[in-house]
Amino acid sequence: MSSIAHQCQALNTVVGPVAVPGFERLYAEYFQLVWRTLHRLGVDACQLPDATQDVFVVVHRQLPRFEGRSSIKTWLYAITARVASDVRRSDRRRPREKLPPRLVAPEEGPHDAAARSEAVKVLYDLLEGLSDDQRTVFVLAELEDLGPQQMAEILAVNVNTVKSRLKAARRSFDAALARHHARDRWRIP
Amino acid sequence: MSKLSLDARALLRQARAQEPVATKAEMEQVRQGVSTALAAVPAKAAAAGAAGSTAGPISATAATAAAPLLKLGALVAVSAAVGVGGWQLHGRMTGSGSTDTPPAATAAVVVGPGTLSASELGAQGPRTEPKSPSPVVTATEQAFEPSEARLETTQRSASGSSTARVGAAARQVRLERELRLLAAVQARLRQGQGESALALLDQQRDSSDTSQQLIEERLAAEVFAACAAGKRDRAKLAAKRFLALAPGSPLAFRVRSSCGGADR
Numbered sequence: 001m002s003s004i005a006h007q008c009q010a011l012n013t014v015v016g017p018v019a020v021p022g023f024e025r026l027y028a029e030y031f032q033l034v035w036r037t038l039h040r041l042g043v044d045a046c047q048l049p050d051a052t053q054d055v056f057v058v059v060h061r062q063l064p065r066f067e068g069r070s071s072i073k074t075w076l077y078a079i080t081a082r083v084a085s086d087v088r089r090s091d092r093r094r095p096r097e098k099l100p101p102r103l104v105a106p107e108e109g110p111h112d113a114a115a116r117s118e119a120v121k122v123l124y125d126l127l128e129g130l131s132d133d134q135r136t137v138f139v140l141a142e143l144e145d146l147g148p149q150q151m152a153e154i155l156a157v158n159v160n161t162v163k164s165r166l167k168a169a170r171r172s173f174d175a176a177l178a179r180h181h182a183r184d185r186w187r188i189p
Numbered sequence: 190m191s192k193l194s195l196d197a198r199a200l201l202r203q204a205r206a207q208e209p210v211a212t213k214a215e216m217e218q219v220r221q222g223v224s225t226a227l228a229a230v231p232a233k234a235a236a237a238g239a240a241g242s243t244a245g246p247i248s249a250t251a252a253t254a255a256a257p258l259l260k261l262g263a264l265v266a267v268s269a270a271v272g273v274g275g276w277q278l279h280g281r282m283t284g285s286g287s288t289d290t291p292p293a294a295t296a297a298v299v300v301g302p303g304t305l306s307a308s309e310l311g312a313q314g315p316r317t318e319p320k321s322p323s324p325v326v327t328a329t330e331q332a333f334e335p336s337e338a339r340l341e342t343t344q345r346s347a348s349g350s351s352t353a354r355v356g357a358a359a360r361q362v363r364l365e366r367e368l369r370l371l372a373a374v375q376a377r378l379r380q381g382q383g384e385s386a387l388a389l390l391d392q393q394r395d396s397s398d399t400s401q402q403l404i405e406e407r408l409a410a411e412v413f414a415a416c417a418a419g420k421r422d423r424a425k426l427a428a429k430r431f432l433a434l435a436p437g438s439p440l441a442f443r444v445r446s447s448c449g450g451a452d453r
Binding site: 027031032035036039048049050052053056057060061091092093117119120122123142143170173174177178181 | 192193194196197200201203204205207208209210211215216218219220222223226227435437438439
């Protein structure tokens, strides 16, 4: 048995006043969510494994203290958002060339790749144009389908702050998409 | 809240359906990394709650993973925002009753063996091997743990008997001294005392009493102080050093726009 599995066995029981899933189950159930959310929040492809690892290390350590006063998903989003923010801050301190968004899973062929790539590429390009705060609320609201109250809890800010950030983010995103379409039309004779 | 345009909604729908997921190999790679990281620094949680059942495998893995992890076993959390934001959420979740008292910014600077400087946080390149807990983990984790645990960590670091811990404690003291110096420089700049701020920086510049972890901030302060003192040549020199060291720093715009910046 791996050390993680072994450790998780000890955690796979009632923790605090409520029963929360064991680490192993959380890992299996939410790995893709964490991975995808980090990517959407601006962690580039080459940093994704490390950032995802960071999230789950925190999850593993903090799980015994989690008392279930918020949903496990909210808690995971909060940790994920914080790790993404730290990665972006590090990037700003030491700028480097970012990899383009991951457009295809490695095992996919070129035909699938071409079919998949355009919408994802445009989305990530437009997200890059948002400020960090706007990007975070936009991703959580529009791509992760979270409500303002849940986002406020995740980001530890006022609900009205979330709403105003989201309003601004939507406006910026729409404007950027309009510019993108305009450029496309201009390119095509 | 205004709604997104139909165009944007269509794009989101399409992109969501097409986003690739992580592969099984990537999932396994991360799992290995988590395992190694947890083994490197035995989880405080495990120590508190389930030490008996976890000590064995952690120790076994730690023995093999120890060598490459020595330099990464440490922690620096420099952002007050990180501490405050995560703290509020954690407090709400655990009902610890202390959500109104987030840890102070200086308390977030916790040191351990082989402390990494704030600037080193950004210097980490992509890693393909499983890694030990990164400063990002530590900073994030600290944002989600109670103040008692954080205080305990700090005290343990500061009063540990090993040489490494003594060194770490000394580094923390130097870092705090450097923070105080910067605060004093800022105060003098706010009062328009450029010469005085510059003198303060000169006095401490090469001193071993400072940690040199805030070198970017010190160089930026030197630029602003030199400008305030009317010493443009010095400001230019400091700005050049600053921009060579940290071109992407949040302070870079202000430095470039100052009397020492290339934009002027």
